[in-house]
Amino acid sequence: MRFGYFDDRNREYVITQPDTPLPWINYLGNQDFFGIISNTAGGYCFYKDARLRRLTRYRYNNVPMDSGGRYLYLRDDVSGAYWSPTWQPTQTQLDEYQCCHGLGYTKISSEFLGIRTSLSYFIPLDDNLEVWLLEVKNSRPTKVILSVFSCVEFCLWDAQDDATNFQRNLSTGEVEVENGIIYHKTEYRERRNHFAYFACSEPLSGFETQRESFLGPYRGWDVPLSVENGHLNNSIAHGWSPIGSHHIKLTLAPGGSSQVVFILGYHENSADHKFNPPESQTINKESLEPILAAYLDPAHAITSLSDLQQYWEARLRTFQIASPDVHTNRMVNTWNAYQVMTTYNISRSASYYESGIGRGIGFRDSNQDLLGFVHLIPIKARQRILDLSATQLENGGAYHQYQPMTKRGNDAVGSNFNDDPLWLVLGTAAYIKETGDWSILDERIVFNNLPGSEVSLLEHLHRSLQYTLIRLGPHSLPLIGHADWNDCLNLNTFSEMPGESFQTATHRDGTVAESVFIAGLFVLAVKEMVDLLQNCGSVDKISLYQDAADKMIRTIYTHGWDGSWFLRAYDNYGVKIGSQDCEEGKIFIEPQGICVLAGLGIENGMAARALKSVNMLLATQHGLVLQQPAFSHYYLNLGEISSYPPGYKENAGVFCHTNPWIMIAETMIGNGDQAFDYYTRINPSAREAISEIHRCEPYVYAQMIAGKDAPSFGEAKNSWLTGTAAWNYVAITQFILGIRPSHAGLTIQPVIPKDWMEFQAVRIFRGVEYHIRVIRHGPGNIVQLQVNGQSIPGITVPIPPADIHLVQVEAILT
Ligand code: GLC
Ligand code: GLC
Numbered sequence: 001m002r003f004g005y006f007d008d009r010n011r012e013y014v015i016t017q018p019d020t021p022l023p024w025i026n027y028l029g030n031q032d033f034f035g036i037i038s039n040t041a042g043g044y045c046f047y048k049d050a051r052l053r054r055l056t057r058y059r060y061n062n063v064p065m066d067s068g069g070r071y072l073y074l075r076d077d078v079s080g081a082y083w084s085p086t087w088q089p090t091q092t093q094l095d096e097y098q099c100c101h102g103l104g105y106t107k108i109s110s111e112f113l114g115i116r117t118s119l120s121y122f123i124p125l126d127d128n129l130e131v132w133l134l135e136v137k138n139s140r141p142t143k144v145i146l147s148v149f150s151c152v153e154f155c156l157w158d159a160q161d162d163a164t165n166f167q168r169n170l171s172t173g174e175v176e177v178e179n180g181i182i183y184h185k186t187e188y189r190e191r192r193n194h195f196a197y198f199a200c201s202e203p204l205s206g207f208e209t210q211r212e213s214f215l216g217p218y219r220g221w222d223v224p225l226s227v228e229n230g231h232l233n234n235s236i237a238h239g240w241s242p243i244g245s246h247h248i249k250l251t252l253a254p255g256g257s258s259q260v261v262f263i264l265g266y267h268e269n270s271a272d273h274k275f276n277p278p279e280s281q282t283i284n285k286e287s288l289e290p291i292l293a294a295y296l297d298p299a300h301a302i303t304s305l306s307d308l309q310q311y312w313e314a315r316l317r318t319f320q321i322a323s324p325d326v327h328t329n330r331m332v333n334t335w336n337a338y339q340v341m342t343t344y345n346i347s348r349s350a351s352y353y354e355s356g357i358g359r360g361i362g363f364r365d366s367n368q369d370l371l372g373f374v375h376l377i378p379i380k381a382r383q384r385i386l387d388l389s390a391t392q393l394e395n396g397g398a399y400h401q402y403q404p405m406t407k408r409g410n411d412a413v414g415s416n417f418n419d420d421p422l423w424l425v426l427g428t429a430a431y432i433k434e435t436g437d438w439s440i441l442d443e444r445i446v447f448n449n450l451p452g453s454e455v456s457l458l459e460h461l462h463r464s465l466q467y468t469l470i471r472l473g474p475h476s477l478p479l480i481g482h483a484d485w486n487d488c489l490n491l492n493t494f495s496e497m498p499g500e501s502f503q504t505a506t507h508r509d510g511t512v513a514e515s516v517f518i519a520g521l522f523v524l525a526v527k528e529m530v531d532l533l534q535n536c537g538s539v540d541k542i543s544l545y546q547d548a549a550d551k552m553i554r555t556i557y558t559h560g561w562d563g564s565w566f567l568r569a570y571d572n573y574g575v576k577i578g579s580q581d582c583e584e585g586k587i588f589i590e591p592q593g594i595c596v597l598a599g600l601g602i603e604n605g606m607a608a609r610a611l612k613s614v615n616m617l618l619a620t621q622h623g624l625v626l627q628q629p630a631f632s633h634y635y636l637n638l639g640e641i642s643s644y645p646p647g648y649k650e651n652a653g654v655f656c657h658t659n660p661w662i663m664i665a666e667t668m669i670g671n672g673d674q675a676f677d678y679y680t681r682i683n684p685s686a687r688e689a690i691s692e693i694h695r696c697e698p699y700v701y702a703q704m705i706a707g708k709d710a711p712s713f714g715e716a717k718n719s720w721l722t723g724t725a726a727w728n729y730v731a732i733t734q735f736i737l738g739i740r741p742s743h744a745g746l747t748i749q750p751v752i753p754k755d756w757m758e759f760q761a762v763r764i765f766r767g768v769e770y771h772i773r774v775i776r777h778g779p780g781n782i783v784q785l786q787v788n789g790q791s792i793p794g795i796t797v798p799i800p801p802a803d804i805h806l807v808q809v810e811a812i813l814t
Pocket of ligand 1: 348362364365484485486487488650703722723
C-alpha cells in the first residue's frame with residue numbers, strides 16, 4: 001500500500017494522505033540553520049546545534065504523535081469554522097491534502113470549505129531563518145472573510161534544560177513585540193547575545209506570546225481558545241511558555257487570492273551592541289532590519305526558493321544516471337544523494353528518532369558519511385576532516401563524538417572505541433581521490449583542540465594506524481575497547497546496573513577482548529594509507545605498514561576464520577563470538593563485509609564461502625540481518641546487543657548500514673546479480689509498495705528494518721540519520737555501477753546484473769564532465785574502455801589535460 005508517489009521530474013515525494021503510518025519528514029537548511037519538518041508541518045528548527053540553540057519546542061514521545069510544529073489556523077469569520085491547512089493540529093478532515101517533500105523545502109497544499117491553501121516551508125541558502133510562504137485562494141462563488149493565525153512555541157534554547165529545569169524556566173521567559181514582529185529573548189538580558197524572531201508580511205489584527213493566553217486553560221493545540229474566539233489578546237509573556245502567534249485578516253473576492261510570508265529566524269548581536277538604546281533592555285534590531293525587509297517581500301521569498309532549487313540541481317549534476325531500474329535511478333539521482341547530504345550535515349543528532357540532545361558529530365559516523373558526500377561539496381568535506389582530526393588524541397585515539405557548536409570532543413562519551421581512528425584514513429583517502437587535493441595532508445592540526453600540539457594531517461593518519469598496532473590482544477588481533485563499529489557489542493562492559501551506559505561503563509580491563517572487524521578495517525586502512533604514501537612520495541613507512549597488514553591477514557586467516565565464515569570477535573575470556581561453536585550469534589555480518597572489502601579471501605575462496613554463508617543464514621526478503629541466531633536473553637559478556645529483543649537493532653535486525661558492505665563484497669567476487677538483489681531488498685523506493693509494512697518514509701533509508709525474529713518483521717525504524725545512506729550510495733555508484741574515483745583517474749568497473757544490457761551516467765570529476773555509456777556484449781564483468789573513441793588499457797580513465805572539460809567514455813562488458 002502506498003501513501004503517495006514519486007514525482008521524479010520535480011525531485012519530490014508527494015504524500016497524498018496526512019495520516020501516514022509514521023510522520024514522514026524532511027530536512028530544511030544547508031549551512032548553519034536547520035529544521036526538521038513532517039508531512040503535517042510538525043518539527044522544530046535550530047541554529048548549528050540541536051541541543052544548545054533550539055528555537056522551537058518539540059515534544060518527543062508526545063500524544064497524539066507529532067504534535068508541535070509550524071502551525072497555521074484558518075478561520076471562516078462568518079461561520080466561525082476553523083481548521084489547520086496542514087491537517088495537524090486540528091486534524092480536520094480536509095477536502096484535499098497533498099504534501100510535497102522536495103530538496104530543502106516542503107510544500108503542503110490543501111482545500112477545505114472552498115478555501116485553497118498552499119504553504120511552502122524552506123530555509124534559504126544563506127540566512128538563518130525559515131520562510132513560510134502562504135497562498136490562500138478563495139474558490140467559492142462568494143466573498144470570504146478569513147482570519148489566519150500562525151503559531152510556534154519557543155524553546156528556551158538549551159533543549160535538554162528546556163525539558164527538565166522547570167523550577168527556573170517557568171520564570172525566565174521574555175519576549176518583545178515591535179511593529180508586529182515577535183522577538184523571543186529569554187536569557188538575552190544576561191549571557192546570550194542571540195534571539196529569535198517571528199515576523200509576518202501583513203499588518204496584524206493582534207498577536208499572542210503567552211501560551212496559556214493563546215490556548216486557554218487545559219486546552220491543546222487542536223482547540224485553541226483564541227482561534228475559536230477569532231481574537232488574540234496581545235499577551236506579553238513573562239515567564240511560563242513564550243509562543244509566537246500572529247493574527248491577520250484576509251477578505252477575498254470569489255477567485256481572489258493572497259500571499260503572506262512568515263519568517264522565523266535566529267539572530268546574533270555583538271556583545272557591545274546588544275541593546276538599543278545601549279542602557280536599555282531592548283534588543284538592538286539594526287543589523288536584522290535589512291534581512292527582515294528582504295524576506296517579508298513575497299517576491300524575494302519566491303526568488304530565494306528558486307535559488308535553493310538551483311543549488312540542489314547543481315549539486316546533483318555531479319552524478320546522474322539512466323539505468324534500466326527506476327528505483328536505482330531515483331535513489332542515485334536524487335534521494336540517496338540528498339540523504340547523504342543530510343547525514344553529513346546533521347550526523348546522528350536531530351531526527352524524529354534522535355532527540356537532538358544526546359549525540360553530536362560522530363567520529364566514525366562522519367568519516368563514513370564523507371564517503372558518500374565528498375563529491376557533492378568537497379570543500380565542506382575537507383573542513384569536516386580537519387575538524388574531526390582536531391578531536392583526535394595524541395595517542396591516535398579519538399573522541400567518539402564532538403559538539404557541533406564548540407567542535408570539542410564530548411567528554412561524556414569519551415574515546416576508546418577502537419575502530420574510530422581508522423575511519424579517518426578512509427575518509428581522507430576518499431577526499432583525496434575525489435579532489436586530487438594532496439595539500440590536505442600537510443595541514444597542521446591540533447590534537448584534542450590543544451593549541452601548540454599541531455602536527456600534519458598525515459601524521460594524524462600515522463597515529464591512527466599506530467593506535468591499532470599497539471593495541472593487539474592475545475591472538476594478535478586488535479583489542480576492541482568499548483566497542484568497534486557495532487556500538488552494542490560491548491565486550492568489556494559487564495554491566496549489571498540498570499541504566500548504566502553500555503558504551504562507557506567498563507568493568508573489565510580490556511586486555512583480552514579482540515575484534516576481527518577492526519582487524520579487517522585495519523587491512524583496508526593500510527591499503528589506503530600505502531596508496532597515499534606512494535602517491536605523496538613519503539615512502540619510509542610503507543614496508544612497515546605492509547608487513548603489519550600481511551601479518552594481520554595471516555592472523556585473520558588463522559584466528560579469525562571459523563570454517564565457513566569470518567569470526568566476529570573473542571570475548572573477555574578469549575572465547576569465540578560469531579562461531580559455529582556458539583549457541584546464539586553464530587554468524588555476524590560485519591566481518592564478512594569488511595574482510596572481503598579489504599580483499600581478504602578473494603584468492604583463496606574464503607570470501608566466496610563467507611558470502612555463501614551470509615546468503616544462507618542472514619538473507620531475508622527484507623534485507624540481511626546482522627547476526628543469527630538472535631540472542632534470546634541478556635549476555636553479561638556481550639552487552640547491549642543482547643539487551644534488544646530478538647530481531648531489533650543490532651540483535652538480528654536488518655541493520656541496513658551493513659548490507660552495502662555485502663553488496664560491495666559480492667561485486668568483488670564478480671557477482672552483480674546478487675549484489676543488485678541485496679541492493680533492491682532494502683532500497684526504500686523498491687519498498688514503497690509495502691509502505692504499510694515498512695512504515696517509514698519510502699524516499700530515505702532507515703537505520704533498521706525489523707529482522708525475521710521480530711513480530712514486526714519488515715518494519716523500518718530510525719529513518720534518515722544512518723551510515724546506510726553513504727554506504728548504499730557507495731555500493732551502487734562505485735561498485736555496482738562501478739564508477740569510482742581513484743588517485744589516477746576515474747575508474748570504470750561495473751558489476752551489474754546480467755540482464756542489464758546498458759546504462760548511462762554523467763559524472764563530474766575534478767572539474768571534468770564524463771559522459772559514460774556502459775554496454776553489455778557478454779555476460780561477464782570484463783571491461784574494455786574507449787575514451788573519446790580510442791581504446792585504452794585497464795579500467796581507469798586517466799585525468800585529461802587541463803583544457804579538456806568533457807570526456808566520452810564507452811565501456812564494453814564481456
Ligand atoms: C549507530 C551508530 C554507529 C554504529 C551503529 C552500529 O548507527 O551511529 O556509529 O556504528 O549504530 O552500532
Ligand atoms: C544504541 C543503539 C546503537 C547506537 C548507539 C549509539 O546503542 O542501539 O545503534 O549506535 O546507541 O550510542
